[in-house]
Amino acid sequence: MEGIHGIQEIQKVDLTKVKPYGDTLNDGMVQMSFTLPVPYGDEAKEAAKQLMAKMGFDNPAVVYSCDLGIGYTYFIMYGKCRHTVDYSTIQVPKVDMEFMTMEEVEDYIAEKIKRNVVVIGACTGTDAHTVGIDAIMNMKGYNHHFGLERYKGMTALNMGSQVTNEELVAKAIEMKADAILVSQIVTQKDVHIPNLTQLVEMLEAEGIRDKVILICGGPRLSHELAQELGYDAGFTTGSYANEVATFIVEEMVKRNMI
C-alpha cells in the first residue's frame, strides 16, 4: 500500500535472532526498575546506567528516580538490549495435551476408568496459603472453572494447609488415592524444594510412588522443575481444575491404573 511516507517494506522477524520490541522491530527496548543501596543523586543515576550497560544494554536511560528514605535510590530505566536469542530451536517440556472440559472428563471416567477416581490435595509443610489448592479442588473452583470436588466420578479431598508429608502419605494410603496434588506457594529461600523432595522419598519408601499420580503446583513451579523433582507433572498460575483432571485421567489409562 502506498501511504504518505511512500512504500515501506515491513521488516520480517528473524526467529533465529529475536530481541525485544518497543515500537520498531529489533529496537531492543526494555523497561526495567530496581533499587540501588546508594544515596539519591547524580552519582546514583550514573551507577544505575553503568550497571545497565554491564547487563548488556545500549543507551541506558534513567527516566525516573527517587529517594527511598534510607540512603537508597529507586530507578525506572530504559535501555536497548544487545543480545538476541534463537527462538527457532527452543524446546520447553510441558504438559502437552488437549485439555478436556469437566463434562468430558466425567464421560472419560465413566467410559474408560469405570470407577471412582480418588484425588487428595494439600498445601504441605509450613505453607498456609491455600489459594492454589482451593482453586483446583474446591467445589466452586476459580474463574468459572469448577473444582475437582464437583466432578462426577471423582472423590476429591482437600486437606487444607500446613499438612505434613507424613499426614498426606498416611491419608493417601488410607484412601487408596489415585492422585496426590501438592500446592506450594511460599517459596522464599526455596523452602518448597526439600519439602517436595521429601514427599517423593516417603512415597518411594512406602512402595507406592508408582501407584499414584503425583502432581505439584504453585506460582514458582514449572512442569520442568516438577519432573526434575520426581513428580509426574507441575502446574503453575493460570491452570484450572479441568487441566489437572485431564492429566490425571489420561495418565491413569496410560499407566493402566484402572
Add this chain to the structure above:
Amino acid sequence: MESKLNLNPKIIDSARSAAASIADQTQEFIDKNTTVTVERTVARLLGVDGVDDIETPLPNVLVDSIKEGGGLSKGVAFWIGNAMVQTGKTPQEIAEAVSAGELKITKLAIADEKKIADTIYNEAKKTVDRIRNNREKRNDYLKNLGEGSQPYLYVIVATGNIYEDVIQAQAAAKQGADIIAVIRTTAQSLLDYVPYGATTEGFGGTFATQENFRIMRKALDEVGEEVGRYIRLCNYCSGLCMPEIAAMGAMERLDVMLNDALYGILFRDINMQRTLIDQYFSRVINGFAGIIINTGEDNYLTTADAVEEAHTVLASQFINEQFALKAGLPEEQMGLGHAFEMDPELENGFLFELAQAQMAREIFPDAPLKYMPPTKFMTGNIFKGHLQDAMFNLVSIWTHQGLQLLGMPTEAIHTPHLHDRMLSIENAKYIFNNAKNIGDDVEFKKDGIMQKRAQEVLEKAESLLKDIDEEGIFSTIEQGKFGGVKRPLTGGKGLAGVVEKDEKYFNPFIDLMLGGDR
C-alpha cells in the same frame, strides 16, 4: 450520621442483638475453662521469662509442671502465689527452681488463701502499672508528636530477620507509612510456645518474640521522632499463643494486633474451644493496653466468593464486636476486618465494593475498620495490580476506612521489595489527597445499585445471625458457614490444652484489667 445507604436501623439493631446473644452463650462456656496458654500468660505477666537449656520457655516449663501435678484447674496464679508465700522467692526464681528440678510446685504445703491472693495481686499490679504506663506513653506521643490521618497507611515487613525488618520498616515510615506490621514466620501460629530472643531466620516472616518486639518498637520510636509522627507497630496475636503474644505486646507497647479466634479456627485449623477461651483473655489484655485489634473477616473472601459471601463478613463483624465488648475492648479499638476481593472482571464490582465499605462504616461508626487489599485476583501483572490497588484506595478514602492495609503491585509474586512498598504508599497518598472529601460531597442514588446491594447484604447477615443464635456458634462453624470451611468441635490443634476451672481458680489480671481504674 445520615445513612447514605438508607439502611434500616431496626435490622441493624436486630442483627446486633442476635450477635450479643451469641456472645453471651459463648461466654458462659469461656468462663468455665482455662488453657495452657492463658496460664502461661499469667506466668509471663507475673514476670516469668527466659528459656531453659533446651530453649523451652520457662512459662511452658512451669505450666507443664503444674499440669503434670494435676493442679492447672486452680490456675498458675494460685500456685505461684502459694510458692511465693512458702519460699519467699520471686515468680522468676520459682520458675527457675522448677526448671532445675529443685522445686515441685504442686507439692508445697498450701498457705492461707487470702495470703496467696494478696501476694499475687501485689505482684500483678506491678505489671498492670507497666502496661498502663505504656498506654500513657503512647498517648503522650500521639499528643506531642502527632500521627498520620486515617486511613492509616499500613504496610508489612517480612524479611525473616528482625534487623533487616528494621531497615525496611524505617524506610517505609520515611516514605509515609503509619503502621508497620511485622509478618510472622509461616507456621508460628501452630507453635504452642513463644520463641525467645532476637531472631534472624524465618520463612515468609519473622518470629514474634518479646525481644523482637522491643527491637522494632525502639526503631519505630526513633524514626517516629525523625519524621514527626508516631509510627504504630503491629503483630499477630492469633494461633495457639494468643494471650501470651497479647501480653508481650502490651508490655512492649505494640499498638495493633491481629486478634481473631475465628480466623485461627477456619484457616489454621486450631480447635475452636481452645482458641475462643484464649481470645477472651487476649482481648482483655489488648483492651486494657489500648491496642487496636484487627479481626480476620477479610480472609473469608479469599476462600469464599466475595459477592455471594459478603454477608458472612458482616455477620462475623457483629459477633466480633460483641466478643470485644465482653472483654472490655471499646469500639475505638475494634479494627473490624473486611476486604476488596471481588473479581475485577465483574460488571459494577466497584459499586458493590463501595456499597459494602460504606455499609461497614455506617454500621460500626466508631470502629477503625481494617480494610484489606485485593489478593485473590492479583495475577503477577504488576501494572494491572497497581490499578486494582488504586480502586481499593479510592473506596477507602471515600468511605473513611481506619486502617488501610496497602496492596502491593507484586502481590502473588513475592513478599514486598523495598520499592514495592514505596510505589504502594505513593499510590495511596495520591488518591487519599486527591479525593480527600469525596465521601462528604457525593451521595448515593435512592434505590440505586449501591443502596440495594448494602440492604441485601445487611438483611442476609441479620438472618444468618438469627440462625447462629439458635444453633450456637460451635455448630455454625461445624457446618462451614464461615468462609466455606468446616471445622469439628473436637478437631484441630490445641484441644488438649483446655482445662476446666476449679472453684478456687483465679486470674488476677482479668479483675485488674477489666475493673476499676483504666
